[in-house]
Amino acid sequence: MNDTSVRTVFFISDGTGITSETLGHSLLAQFPDARFRQVRIPFVDDLDKAIDCANQIRDAAVRDGLRPIVFSTLVNPETVAGLRQADALFIDLFEKFIGPLEAELGQRSTHAVGRFHGIADSMDYKNRIEAINFAMAHDDGVSHDGELTEADVILVGVSRSGKTPTSLYLAMQFGVKAANYPLIPEDFERNKLPGELHVHRAKLFGLTIAPERLSQIRQERRPNSRYASLENCRYEIEAAQKLMRRENIRWLDSTTKSIEEISATILQAVRLNRPAY
Amino acid sequence: MNDTSVRTVFFISDGTGITSETLGHSLLAQFPDARFRQVRIPFVDDLDKAIDCANQIRDAAVRDGLRPIVFSTLVNPETVAGLRQADALFIDLFEKFIGPLEAELGQRSTHAVGRFHGIADSMDYKNRIEAINFAMAHDDGVSHDGELTEADVILVGVSRSGKTPTSLYLAMQFGVKAANYPLIPEDFERNKLPGELHVHRAKLFGLTIAPERLSQIRQERRPNSRYASLENCRYEIEAAQKLMRRENIRWLDSTTKSIEEISATILQAVRLNRPAY
Structure with a gap:
């Protein structure tokens, strides 16, 4: 693996993608020597769009010769499953944190798609x-x-x-x-x-x-x-x-x-x- | 536990706090029925400031009668340890995601404090x-x-x-x-x-x-x-x-x-x- 290669990073969201991008930028800033190509895909709110993302992730992997990194804030299990058909390092905000929050608050999350809906x-x-x-x-x-x-x-x-x-x-x-x-x-x-x-x-x-x-x-x-x-x-x-x-x-x-x-x-x-x- | 109580949420960062707030808002938006009081504490870049945060977290727990939620993006292990002296639900961006990224990239992260330093x-x-x-x-x-x-x-x-x-x-x-x-x-x-x-x-x-x-x-x-x-x-x-x-x-x-x-x-x-x- 070549350290100076460019690796593709995806920011994928069912909403605007701003949360996944903010999250991703903060984390990637900890690796100033790595080189990234960034692709933002907002409004991934159904299975077809998720599968299209998975195809783009596969294409990037072939082109770069490196496994892409995917920052994702998808909340719908079906679209998450569609996205995961591709191989990548998935950094998934909801997967990691919604569970502990549900337990702490004693409430189920709404799994509402799109952070800004209604806002x-x-x-x-x-x-x-x-x-x-x-x-x-x-x-x-x-x-x-x-x-x-x-x-x-x-x-x-x-x-x-x-x-x-x-x-x-x-x-x-x-x-x-x-x-x-x-x-x-x-x-x-x-x-x-x-x-x-x-x-x-x-x-x-x-x-x-x-x-x-x-x-x-x-x-x-x-x-x-x-x-x-x-x-x-x-x-x-x-x-x-x-x-x-x-x-x-x-x-x-x-x-x-x-x-x-x-x-x-x-x-x-x-x-x-x-x-x- | 009273569902209509107000719980205190802290956004704590060694930089501007914008990443931890963006992350936190996205996650809390999944719980529209819960009520939160929000406290933003940026520039927590030494142990004294971290201990001061821990005290504020303890005070909030006593006042609310509920364990606070803390969204944190601290990267320095010493300040993290200071903060963790308080009891809270810690949602820690770096703790969860930096490890997998280091493994994937084959590089150590710089642990550079403050997302926007140098930006x-x-x-x-x-x-x-x-x-x-x-x-x-x-x-x-x-x-x-x-x-x-x-x-x-x-x-x-x-x-x-x-x-x-x-x-x-x-x-x-x-x-x-x-x-x-x-x-x-x-x-x-x-x-x-x-x-x-x-x-x-x-x-x-x-x-x-x-x-x-x-x-x-x-x-x-x-x-x-x-x-x-x-x-x-x-x-x-x-x-x-x-x-x-x-x-x-x-x-x-x-x-x-x-x-x-x-x-x-x-x-x-x-x-x-x-x-x-």
Whole structure:
């Protein structure tokens, strides 16, 4: 067996496949030297589709000369049996964990197909969509009288420090209403927060970033501008940090962090305990 | 044991906790009648933090009178041991699956803490951030000459049919560049697509929605407006579907679907096979 070969990994689900993919990515990330080709097959909700998957798994095994890995979250025993006609390493979420949960809860699981079935109507889902609309409507300092009162958190930082993607992630993953507000040269000259943020001080969370990285990001947007110059980025970052220290705003450095990490950190810092079920 | 009691569920991770939460939600969704209080504890990356978690688990057990459920993705054996000092039903992703993967791949896992460590620098992550910026810049028909050429998919549909959250989800979860373009009364009068969409016809995907639901959503935005009236929503939806049929655009009904389901369906329909590792 050749260690540098590419092995095919399947993410198979009767729903969107997002759970099996999240699970699979987390586990595969523990093997950074292995090379994988990924195939996502969602909505496998009957025997025919399961058998089609089994055929694809067999084909991949022949092509790669390696047994595929299959992350699966199928719950219907018949489709599971169809899928298992192929030879593969099956990593099966429901098989391993539903039994212990049924025993602990003293209830049978519904074996409901598709994680998100019915979820579009739930409160949790409605909150997430509302939070996405809120983030879109309050991006980049856009706000109307009194609306920031609705915000769970308000991100502040210089242009391109990561506020927008973080606001959207907070909304989409956690249903958290996040506005964001740029800190601009006028704020630094006055060394004061924009007026309307003062009353919401408890909700503020700052993002900062290394000047070199900021300059790189801004260069892609506006090459050779003063806005993107390392000198200006250094000035803005220093002034923003000074302002945030002065105003006692919690902040973190986004330079080497993903929006997932930034969002989880903010959630922990502002202690938003949101009921999800 | 009282079936209507609330049981505490912990999502514990040495990283963001997103994997353990996704896993947990998928499994708990199989028990719609059980009631859970959820506690998310990310960044549990040393023994002290693990012992603090164990204490919180014990407290919850006493308060609820029920053994808590713990979804965990800790990889460090020492922190795992600290956590296990409490009594709970542990659903441990790494414990169950890392062994079989190591055997299959013929490699030891790195036991690297935190799924997203290092990912902020990866191509995959860069694509996702770029796609989010693209979706923001091409929301609601905003586009500049030639930029739609870059789009992987262009969503079309009437105002509030779900285009914006779907575009953002496609970007954030899959790194897919999705623009979106509203179909408006002028398009229906001409019964033609907006001019610049014609050349990108192969990338178009339509969203439709039940007029009753659309009217409800629009009422929240602009109560008692003509825009939100059921009569107008019926007209717009009918005209949009007629236009999409005429132009041979694939479409789906978003009424009872989550953005996860809509996105997975679109991805499958347009067969975007994106290399992720």
